[in-house]
Amino acid sequence: MSARSYVRFLRVVALVAAVCVTAMQSALAEDRAAFSGSFSVVVKTPPQRALPLFDPVGEAAWAPGWAPVFARESDRTALPDGAVFTTRGHGDRPSTWVLQRYDRRAGEIAYTVFDAADVVVGIHVTVRERAPGTSEALVRYDVVATSAAGDRFVQEFGSSFPHMQPHWQHALDAAIAHQP
DSSP, X not given: OOHHHHHHHHHHHHHHHHHHXXXXXXXXXXXXXXXXXXXXXXXXXXXXHHGGGGXXXXXXXXXXXXXXXXXXXXXXXXXXXXXXXXXXXXGGOEEEEEEEEEETTTTEEEEEEEETTTEEEEEEEEEEEEETTEEEEEEEEEEEESSHHHHHHHHHHHHHGGGHHHHHHHHHHHHHHTOO
């Protein structure tokens, strides 16, 4: 490379770096909305039967309309860490889910959800034995907006979050009552 070409190359690199730094500063200048919250539900079944109620397939037993579509159909059965699936969320918006962790021994399931409402959601469920034949599931949501539209979604989600626990409790109670 000639000295002249090298100088041009350095100028282009400097220009690209300046544009990237400016873009990063703009992105950093605006904090997006975020929400974190948790609740617990009592599941009237042992942990080994309760945990699958929170996995991508088992949730259909108590969540009306829950119909995950797996990117790889073999993942529907195996449910490996990293499995990707899509759902239709509130307002029929598409969401892409990644099953980050499904640790049956530890009683934990963790998801990351990329929602069309311009938010990223972390969901973590831990199921523990509460008393013989009964479990408790601790559910944690961490929601972060990626745009102004996402900021509005996060605010609405935070306002409706207190209603999730009783809804989940009722739905799980009804599903367990109908299990053989």
